[in-house]
Amino acid sequence: MMDIIMNISSAVFLLIGSFLCVSGGVGILRFPDLFTRMHAAGVTDTLASAMILTGLMLQNPDGLVILKLIIILLMTLFISPTASHALARAAMINGLKPMLDKPADHEGGMSSKT
Amino acid sequence: MRHTVYLSLMLAIFWLLNSGHFSLLMISLGILSIFFVLYIAHRMDVLDHESQPLHLTLKLPAYLVWLIKEIILSNITVVKHIWFDNKAISPAMQVINISQATDVGKVIYANSITLTPGTVSVELEGGKITVHALLSESLKKLEAGEMDRRVTELEK
Amino acid sequence: MLTAAIIAILVVMIMAITRAIMGPTLYDRILAVNMFGTKTVLLISVLGFAMGRPEFLDIAIVYALINFISVIAVLRHSDKSIFKTTQADKKSMQRHS
Structure with missing residues (x-):
């Protein structure tokens, strides 16, 4: 009985994770500029990874494997914000301007919603 | 020691x-x-309260639970916009004041902003964070300052 | 279910590669490569389970670290002036400003 519940919940977690992964991939193709694409990549980096790794944890109730999966999860959650912050900052410093929705308030402003 | x-x-x-x-x-x-x-x-010389924030140990779990809830909610919003109306996004950028006193608190706040999809902290300088958001509503939510208040409570 | 997850991750990796090829700026490519790397970590762990060899998780940990280091290294490098003046970057900056 316990096994069936574990299997079903693991399958549900894996499916939700896969769906979120694909959503992030679609977002990275459909969004118009770098900064908005970064938000789409954020979806795959946070919740999708967490869901898939949780699904794997439920597959195998063996202590060492679960601890290693938790280490991978923590690493992803610590690394991904740092990497996206560094990316956004480097892009800003090197002069890439984000596309903004508001009417531009300075000379030769950005294009509005396309 | x-x-x-x-x-x-x-x-x-x-x-x-x-x-x-x-x-x-x-x-x-x-x-x-x-x-x-x-x-x-x-x-x-990196062994200090910044590399190992031991004083946060007791308060961190409650904040993490709240943060996970927040991450799930904003994920749902962003995924909705990816699939259904990706023309309805309103990218915005704004400088937001922060109320944390210590560097650890500031870093936790900036990381939490980046960790929730839909908002990315671009620059952290002094008492101000430049935030880029996918939707201008999420910027308004940040300005209302619930996350700010929770992180400030954390570092006391 | 593991098969479905593997297929989904592979599809996302193809999408990331498409973005990396399309560009248009250097930073889009770095973002796509970073995403490709995190998906590789997931793929290695799921594959380890599908093949019944949980030792793969160690490789996944190492790959996560290498991926982070490489992204940060490329970004540090891009602060220097070498990358700044690629043609696509110039075009994109003109378009946006």
Whole structure:
């Protein structure tokens, strides 16, 4: 009985994770500029990874494997914000301007919603 | 001293987790590398309350639970916009004031902003964070300052 | 279910590669490569389970670290002036400003 519940919940977690992964991939193709694409990549980096790794944890109730999966999860959650912050900052410093929705308030402003 | 003990404990656990062998050779190699890392850490002078925020241990779990809830909610919003109306996004950028006093608090706040999809902290300088958001509503939510208040409570 | 997850991750990796080829700026490519790397970590762990070899998780940990280091290294490098003046970057900056 316990096994069936574990299997079903693991399958549900894996499916939700896969769906979120694909959503992030679609977002990275459909969004118009770098900064908005970064938000789409954020979806795959946070919740999708967490869901898939949780699904794997439920597959195998063996202590060492679960601890290693938790280490991978923590690493992803610590690394991904740092990497996206560094990316956004480097892009800003090197002069890439984000596309903004508001009417531009300075000379030769950005294009509005396309 | 407290931080040294804590770091060596963490390193020992990490070594045992990753090796899984308990032979004499492996254990002695592990102890050797732990001492090596401790030596490097002392030389670099990074063993303090910033690399090991022990004073946050008790308050962190409640904040993490709230943060996970927040991450799930904003994920749903962003996924909705990816699939259904990706023309309805309103990218915005704004400078937001923060009320944390310590560097640890500021970093936790900036990381939490980046960790929730839909908002990315671009620049952190002094008492201000430049935030880029996918939807201008999420910027308004940040300005209302619930996350700010929770992180500030955390560092007290 | 593991098969479905593997297929989904592979599809996302193809999408990331498409973005990396399309560009248009250097930073889009770095973002795509970073995403490709995190998906590789997931793929390695799921594959380890599908093949019944949980030892793969160690490789996944190492790969996560290498991926982070490489992204940060490329970004540090891009602060220097070498990358700044690629043609696509110039075009994109003109378009946006």
